[in-house]
Amino acid sequence: MYLLNGEPGHYVDAADRGFQYGDGLFETIEVVEGRPLFLDRHLRRLALGCQRLLIPAPAVDLLAAEAAKLAKQAERAVLKIIVTRGSGGRGYRQPEPIQPTRLLSLHPYPDYPDIFQTDGIRARFCWHRLSINTALAGIKHLNRLEQILARAEWRDDDIQEGLMLDSEDRVVEGVMSNLFAVKAGQLYTPSLAGCGVAGIIRELVIGFARDIGVQLHEIPLDPVDVLAAEELFVTNSVIGIWPIKRLEQRVLAAGPLTRRMQDLLNQARAAEVQGCSVA
Amino acid sequence: MYLLNGEPGHYVDAADRGFQYGDGLFETIEVVEGRPLFLDRHLRRLALGCQRLLIPAPAVDLLAAEAAKLAKQAERAVLKIIVTRGSGGRGYRQPEPIQPTRLLSLHPYPDYPDIFQTDGIRARFCWHRLSINTALAGIKHLNRLEQILARAEWRDDDIQEGLMLDSEDRVVEGVMSNLFAVKAGQLYTPSLAGCGVAGIIRELVIGFARDIGVQLHEIPLDPVDVLAAEELFVTNSVIGIWPIKRLEQRVLAAGPLTRRMQDLLNQARAAEVQGCSVA
Numbered sequence: 001m002y003l004l005n006g007e008p009g010h011y012v013d014a015a016d017r018g019f020q021y022g023d024g025l026f027e028t029i030e031v032v033e034g035r036p037l038f039l040d041r042h043l044r045r046l047a048l049g050c051q052r053l054l055i056p057a058p059a060v061d062l063l064a065a066e067a068a069k070l071a072k073q074a075e076r077a078v079l080k081i082i083v084t085r086g087s088g089g090r091g092y093r094q095p096e097p098i099q100p101t102r103l104l105s106l107h108p109y110p111d112y113p114d115i116f117q118t119d120g121i122r123a124r125f126c127w128h129r130l131s132i133n134t135a136l137a138g139i140k141h142l143n144r145l146e147q148i149l150a151r152a153e154w155r156d157d158d159i160q161e162g163l164m165l166d167s168e169d170r171v172v173e174g175v176m177s178n179l180f181a182v183k184a185g186q187l188y189t190p191s192l193a194g195c196g197v198a199g200i201i202r203e204l205v206i207g208f209a210r211d212i213g214v215q216l217h218e219i220p221l222d223p224v225d226v227l228a229a230e231e232l233f234v235t236n237s238v239i240g241i242w243p244i245k246r247l248e249q250r251v252l253a254a255g256p257l258t259r260r261m262q263d264l265l266n267q268a269r270a271a272e273v274q275g276c277s278v279a
Numbered sequence: 280m281y282l283l284n285g286e287p288g289h290y291v292d293a294a295d296r297g298f299q300y301g302d303g304l305f306e307t308i309e310v311v312e313g314r315p316l317f318l319d320r321h322l323r324r325l326a327l328g329c330q331r332l333l334i335p336a337p338a339v340d341l342l343a344a345e346a347a348k349l350a351k352q353a354e355r356a357v358l359k360i361i362v363t364r365g366s367g368g369r370g371y372r373q374p375e376p377i378q379p380t381r382l383l384s385l386h387p388y389p390d391y392p393d394i395f396q397t398d399g400i401r402a403r404f405c406w407h408r409l410s411i412n413t414a415l416a417g418i419k420h421l422n423r424l425e426q427i428l429a430r431a432e433w434r435d436d437d438i439q440e441g442l443m444l445d446s447e448d449r450v451v452e453g454v455m456s457n458l459f460a461v462k463a464g465q466l467y468t469p470s471l472a473g474c475g476v477a478g479i480i481r482e483l484v485i486g487f488a489r490d491i492g493v494q495l496h497e498i499p500l501d502p503v504d505v506l507a508a509e510e511l512f513v514t515n516s517v518i519g520i521w522p523i524k525r526l527e528q529r530v531l532a533a534g535p536l537t538r539r540m541q542d543l544l545n546q547a548r549a550a551e552v553q554g555c556s557v558a
Contacts, residue, residue, distance in 0.1 A: 002293055011290035012298055014281055014382055019291055020361070021423035022301025053424065054431055082299070085427075090389065091455055092423060092430040103293055110369065131410035131474075132446055135428055143422035144300035144371060145332065148364075149414055151371040152333055167411055176370055195410075 001073070003066050003104040016101055018084030021092070022142040024101070025049040025084075029067070030237050030269075031077040031106070036067045037272045038237070041200045046083060049139035054094070055085050058102050066104050076109045078238055084142070112239065117262070120245030120254050121160035123234070125223060126150040126175065130166045132194040140197050150175045160242070161234055163226070166195050170220040174234045177242075178202035179221075182231035182257045186215040201235035201265065208264040214257065231255035241265055280352070282345050282383040294366040295380055296373075301421040303363030303380070304328040308346070309516050309548075310356040310385070315346045316551045317516070320479045325362060328418035333373070334364050337381050345383050355388045357517055363421070391518065396541070399524030399533050400439035402513070404502060405429040405454065409445045411473040419476050429454045439521070440513055442505070445474050449499040453513045456521075457481035458500075461510035461536045465494040480514035480544065487543040493536065510534035520544055 002010045017023035027042040036042070043060050050057035063081065071079055082103040088095030128150040136143070150164055161174045172190050173179055178199040181188040187209050192198050209216040226232065232244035232252055241262045243254030281289045296302035306321040315321070322339050329336035342360065350358055361382040367374030407429040415422070429443055440453045451469050452458055457478040460467040466488050471477050488495040505511065511523035511531055520541045522533035 004293065010293055012293045012295075014283065014289055014291045014361075014384065016291075016298070017427075019295070019298045020305075020421070021427060022421050023424065023427055026299075053428070082293075092426040094427065094431055105293065128414055129412065131412040131415075133408065133410040133425065135407055136410075136424060141424055142299070142301050143424045145302065145415060145420055145422045146412065147371040148296075148300060148302055148373065149332070152373055 001070060001106045003070060005102055006066060012101065012103065013087055015087040016084055017086060017089065018082065018101060018142060022144070023053075023085045024055070024082060024142045025053065026140055026142060027081040028237055029079040029081070030109075031071040031074045031079050032269065032273050034072040034074060035273055035275065036071045036079050037269055038200050038204070039064060039067060041203065042081070042237070045140065045198070045200065046081065049141060050083060052135070052139050053085070053141065055083065055100055056098055058083060058100055063102065066102075070104055070106045074106060078107045078109055080105045080107065082142070110238065116160060116242050117240065118254075120243030120252070121234075122158055122246045123161045123163055123174070123244045124154060124159050124248060126153055126162040126164050128153065128164065130164050130172050130195040132166055132168070134194060137195050138192050138198040147175050161244075163247070165223065169223070171223055171226050172196040177234035177236040177239065179226070180205060180233050180235065180261075181221065181226055181229035182255060183229055185257070186217065187257065188217045188219065188221060188225070188229070190221050191218050199235055200237050201240065204265060204268060205235060205241070205261050208261055212260070212264075231258045233258045233261070240269070280349055280385045282349060284381055285345060291380065291382065292366055295363055296365060296368065297361065297363030297380060297421060300371070301423070302332075303334070303361060303421045304332065305362070305419055305421060306360040307516055308358040308360070309388075310350040310353045310358050311548065311552050313351040313353060314552055314554065315350045315358050316548055317479050317483070318343060318346055320482065321360070321516070324419065324477070324479065325360065328420060329362060331414070331418050332364070332420065334362065334379055335377055337362060337379055342381065345381075349383050349385045353385060357386045357388055359384045359386065361421070389517065395439060395521050396519065397533070399522030399531070400513075401437055401525045402440045402442055402453070402523045403433060403438050403527060405432055405441040405443050407432065407443065409443050409451050409474040411445055411447070413473060416474050417471050417477040426454050440523075442526070444502065448502070450502055450505050451475040456513035456515040456518065458505070459484060459512050459514065459540075460500065460505055460508035461534060462508055464536070465496065466536065467496045467498065467500060467504070467508070469500050470497050478514055479516050480519065483544060483547060484514060484520070484540050487540055491539070491543075510537045512537045512540070519548070
């Protein structure tokens with residue numbers, strides 16, 4: 001089911017700058033019992049992305065109403081919101097005024113087996129690199145060829161995620177997730193100053209760490225540091241938190257801090273479902 | 280006028296990966312007297328881009344036939360060809376098999392005044408940087424946010440082009456064009472090993488230089504080198520060759536080598552229009 005600028009519709013004007021240039025942003029949101037989880041945070045990030053790309057952000061109330069309209073039908077699903085700069089302009093030059101396109105769509109929740117949550121997943125390092133661009137770092141924009149090329153590196157269904165390095169060989173994130181490492185009871189997650197997507201679950205985990213007094217370091221990580229971690233986990237809004245049980249040849253177990261974060265995330269999700277969370 | 284997968288059509292499935300991720304490529308082609316100029320070269324670059332992005336390239340004969348169908352109506356126009364990875368796949372993971380989308384569209388030729396060709400244009404340096412990614416360098420892919428942000432830096436209609444530097448502060452190209460500099464009778468154009476689009480007119484100019492025995496250097500250029508050039512010109516398939524008559528505070532004149540290249544390009548264009556060129 002799709003809502004295109006508020007109307008049911010599945011087809012986009014080919015002149016839309018989203019199609020012509022990847023000129024826009026998106027959000028991917030878990031829906032449980034008819035509720036889009038952490039919607040406020042997703043809409044905040046979307047608005048921030050619009051600000052960075054100089055796209056006038058659609059009204060939060062409007063997006064929230066349309067999201068609720070789509071989500072209310074679903075027991076469990078994935079809601080995707082795309083906002084583009086709309087049509088017009090001359091080549092790369094943006095139109096004046098900008099009339100953004102918004103597309104909301106509801107998709108089946110992926111059939112990930114439960115053991116990805118419990119036992120963990122296998123991961124690998126990708127060859128393709130994330131390029132460094134501070135203007136685009138952090139936001140969830142529609143220019144995703146780097147992720148697509150990285151994901152095309154493997155077809156082995158036993159491997160669920162690939163970790164990506166930047167052009168200076170620092171680990172940044174997974175193809176579709178953010179990365180956390182545990183060492184000596186402290187949490188590490190790559191800095192996203194140069195590239196990567198600042199995920200909503202990542203933001204929540206950083207908050208949980210603060211809440212429970214676990215030291216959190218947002219710093220560049222070397223592959224060697226990552227391989228030497230005691231615990232590793234990846235996060236995104238659809239998967240939640242998946243422990244990594246194997247990275248290349250290194251075998252790990254889902255450890256206590258990973259479990260703690262999963263518990264805290266489950267509590268936060270439950271509060272969201274009941275509509276009694278604090279944004 | 281639009282041809283979507285061979286049929287008249289202006290609307291693209293919102294699930295198309297071109298719209299979802301900028302997962303595709305494009306070509307922008309000048310049409311004169313019903314002929315798409317340098318079509319063979321454009322289709323070769325498109326096929327190379329498909330190869331790099333692991334998209335099965337649509338058959339050259341098919342694209343050429345559709346291009347001819349659209350172009351034959353036009354005295355002078357711009358033909359755009361977009362090829363995407365089509366719909367499907369799970370997230371960034373590409374579908375199997377891939378069924379590419381092709382969209383051809385015809386647009387009015389822009390109303391650039393003749394003095395841009397004769398006297399030249401004003402250009403500036405952009406603040407936004409091109410990020411370095413060898414996997415994407417050279418091809419004309421649909422991830423164009425860097426160009427859009429750079430083009431949004433100025434609204435002064437007296438400035439026609441912005442020169443972009445990469446993240447290591449080397450000059451790479453214009454927002455919509457390639458750059459050439461002349462110094463002591465020799466031609467310089469930035470290397471595109473790390474980023475940038477390898478333009479068709481750029482390729483032609485490099486060939487002309489070889490033909491007439493002018494030394495051509497494809498090397499990294501510093502902004503200082505560019506500002507110190509005796510002649511500067513930019514190229515693309517729609518504008519042809521525009522001299523730069525002013526870059527920031529530096530004033531230049533369209534010099535003899537720029538004129539020579541314009542003449543050679545006009546000869547090549549005329550041969551294309553008459554259908555007697557050698558690809």
